[in-house]
Amino acid sequence: MTAPPNAQAAPNASAAEPGVSGVAVLRQLLGRFRPYRARCAGMFALALVAVVLSVMSPLLLRRVVDEALPERDVPLLATLCGVMLALSLVASVLVVAQTALANWVGQRVTALLRAEIHDRARSQPLPFYTERGQSEIQARLVNDVDGVDRFLTGTVQRWLSTVLSLLAIGGAMLVVEWRLALLCVLMALGLGLVNNRFARRRRALARDRQRLLTTVLRHVAEDLSLSGVLLGRTLRRTRWQRTRFLDVSEEIREVTYRQRITGMSAQVLIGSSFAALPPLIFLAAGTLGSGVTVGSVVVLIILQGRLSQQIQELLRLSGQFQASLAMFERVQEFLDLPAGEVEPTAPGARRAGAPPAVRLRGAAHGYPGAGRRALGPVDLDFPAGSTTVVMGRSGSGKSTLALLLAGLLPPDEGSVALDDGTDPRAAVTLIPQQTALLKGTLRENLLFARDGVPPAALDWVLAAVRLDTVVARLPEGLDTQLGAEGLRLSGGERQRLAVARAMLADARVLVADEMTSSLDHETAEQVTAALRAHCRNRTLVLVAHRLPTMAPDDRIVVLDEGRVAEAGTHLELVARGGYARLTGSPAPRGAEKAVVPGGGRG
Numbered sequence: 001m002t003a004p005p006n007a008q009a010a011p012n013a014s015a016a017e018p019g020v021s022g023v024a025v026l027r028q029l030l031g032r033f034r035p036y037r038a039r040c041a042g043m044f045a046l047a048l049v050a051v052v053l054s055v056m057s058p059l060l061l062r063r064v065v066d067e068a069l070p071e072r073d074v075p076l077l078a079t080l081c082g083v084m085l086a087l088s089l090v091a092s093v094l095v096v097a098q099t100a101l102a103n104w105v106g107q108r109v110t111a112l113l114r115a116e117i118h119d120r121a122r123s124q125p126l127p128f129y130t131e132r133g134q135s136e137i138q139a140r141l142v143n144d145v146d147g148v149d150r151f152l153t154g155t156v157q158r159w160l161s162t163v164l165s166l167l168a169i170g171g172a173m174l175v176v177e178w179r180l181a182l183l184c185v186l187m188a189l190g191l192g193l194v195n196n197r198f199a200r201r202r203r204a205l206a207r208d209r210q211r212l213l214t215t216v217l218r219h220v221a222e223d224l225s226l227s228g229v230l231l232g233r234t235l236r237r238t239r240w241q242r243t244r245f246l247d248v249s250e251e252i253r254e255v256t257y258r259q260r261i262t263g264m265s266a267q268v269l270i271g272s273s274f275a276a277l278p279p280l281i282f283l284a285a286g287t288l289g290s291g292v293t294v295g296s297v298v299v300l301i302i303l304q305g306r307l308s309q310q311i312q313e314l315l316r317l318s319g320q321f322q323a324s325l326a327m328f329e330r331v332q333e334f335l336d337l338p339a340g341e342v343e344p345t346a347p348g349a350r351r352a353g354a355p356p357a358v359r360l361r362g363a364a365h366g367y368p369g370a371g372r373r374a375l376g377p378v379d380l381d382f383p384a385g386s387t388t389v390v391m392g393r394s395g396s397g398k399s400t401l402a403l404l405l406a407g408l409l410p411p412d413e414g415s416v417a418l419d420d421g422t423d424p425r426a427a428v429t430l431i432p433q434q435t436a437l438l439k440g441t442l443r444e445n446l447l448f449a450r451d452g453v454p455p456a457a458l459d460w461v462l463a464a465v466r467l468d469t470v471v472a473r474l475p476e477g478l479d480t481q482l483g484a485e486g487l488r489l490s491g492g493e494r495q496r497l498a499v500a501r502a503m504l505a506d507a508r509v510l511v512a513d514e515m516t517s518s519l520d521h522e523t524a525e526q527v528t529a530a531l532r533a534h535c536r537n538r539t540l541v542l543v544a545h546r547l548p549t550m551a552p553d554d555r556i557v558v559l560d561e562g563r564v565a566e567a568g569t570h571l572e573l574v575a576r577g578g579y580a581r582l583t584g585s586p587a588p589r590g591a592e593k594a595v596v597p598g599g600g601r602g
């Protein structure tokens with residue numbers, strides 16, 4: 001089977017030890033329990049009492065076998081049996097209480113962890129999302145946190161009970177017959193060391209498995225989305241999509257198989273070693289001389305059986321523990337990301353007030369790993385209340401400029417500032433090239449713009465972008481569900497929805513990046529005119545490939561390979577001559593009269 005490039009991610013790539021050690025990861029995890037110290041202590045106490053009670057029964061059994069039964073002492077027998085029953089009942093109640101407490105604490109720690117990862121993932125600079133991709137973030141936030149949750153609420157609790165049980169059983173065995181107990185404990189220690197080797201291997205395999213599951217998520221998101229299905233079918237590459245999915249699926253099968261076999265080998269090795277203990281106990285009891293009663297032998301066999309069970313449980317848990325640790329390492333990697341502020345805290349700054357001018361001084365931006373800078377350095381002025389059309393060939397840096405203007409990308413050097421000192425992120429709304437829509441109704445998508453939109457404003461905006469006729473046709477009007485990513489709407493309708501939503505956001509500066517690329521000429525002109533009317537007292541920047549109908553005062557910036565090739569008002573540029581060659585735009589009447597110096601630096 002041909003392995004497509006994406007499926008060839010080396011299976012051992014992440015088998016290498018990650019940067020953070022297991023102990024450090026565990027310490028960070030345990031640190032999260034600090035606020036719940038008292039409840040954790042309560043959980044520990046409950047577990048301890050439950051374990052002590054559970055080993056008392058076999059000790060009572062020795063008296064049943066050695067005294068009550070041979071001497072036919074019915075009152076003693078009834079008392080011992082009654083106490084044994086009561087002990088097991090109380091131990092069960094304590095286990096339930098302990099589980100409730102563990103989940104109470106564990107769920108709080110997990111919820112906090114989930115919120116922190118969400119905050120970190122949300123506040124990263126834009127290149128983070130290009131590099132990581134949606135599925136990677138999804139896998140960390142959902143699958144890995146879920147793994148940590150299972151660890152916190154299940155594995156830790158069972159591990160605690162098991163370790164305490166081992167200590168209690170060991171103690172009880174020492175009370176019954178110390179020499180035989182020592183034999184069992186030494187054997188348990190040896191087997192623990194063997195298990196450690198298996199556990200390390202299982203942790204590496206668990207890490208590999210998580211990485212592969214993330215890849216599967218990515219493939220599913222790419223290939224089984226509407227755009228992925230269209231891409232695969234139209235280019236007749238569905239078999240390729242299937243192949244790369246199966247390749248990763250095979251890798252998962254292999255890694256899971258190895259993970260389970262490693263775990264099972266350790267369990268079988270230890271299980272069979274313990275099977276050898278009863279004959280050894282009988283032999284020792286027969287050869288150690290006096291002091292070993294039949295009751296002691298029976299109790300030792302029972303305790304040894306329990307010891308074996310607990311050690312095997314510990315083994316199973318150590319496998320889960322290693323898998324959880326691998327997940328926590330992945331979660332920690334996200335928690336270690338620098339925290340950033342994505343939204344200024346003054347929401348009022350977005351609306352009201354005079355339109356600001358936007359100034360770029362020596363502003364430049366290069367994407368990580370790209371050869372040349374996508375933009376700049378450039379000096380540009382967008383005067384208060386002006387309309388500027390940004391043009392240029394594909395790849396000339398228009399979208400990069402739009403992102404800088406909206407404060408969504410920081411300039412690597414130079415500055416992007418509003419003349420009134422407002423943070424661009426508080427005053428600028430961007431209509432990006434790709435329209436993002438929520439799974440919900442048309443109304444919900446529009447009102448996402450801001451809280452408290454008056455119904456009249458909603459109606460005005462819908463009519464302005466010619467969406468009113470679309471709404472009238474929809475079965476449930478504004479309350480029609482748009483489906484995932486709003487795919488029930490046409491591309492042009494989605495674009496108009498994005499424009500309407502940005503208008504409702506009521507920002508003082510609006511930057512529209514090719515907002516009419518999917519619209520016919522007439523509708524595009526109507527939508528642009530509506531946006532201009534809306535922006536009469538705002539600063540507007542239109543990124544466009546086609547020159548819209550221009551007003552004499554409209555400004556134009558022509559970009560070429562990230563530099564400003566031309567800048568000025570429409571009339572100035574037409575008068576200078578070179579601009580018509582770049583845009584194919586005819587000179588409007590009277591152009592030759594207006595010549596004003598432009599403001600660009602290439």
Ligand SMILES: Nc1ncnc2c1ncn2[C@@H]1O[C@H](COP(=O)(O)OP(=O)(O)OP(=O)(O)O)[C@@H](O)[C@H]1O
Binds near residue numbers: 393395396400401
């Ligand atoms: N996330 C990114 N990582 C690396 N390079 C990028 C990234 N985004 C854009 N670029 C590169 O930066 C340059 C400018 O891209 P930009 O999207 O700003 O151009 P544009 O003028 O808007 O193009 P178009 O008209 O095709 O939308 C291009 O060479 C592009 O390949």
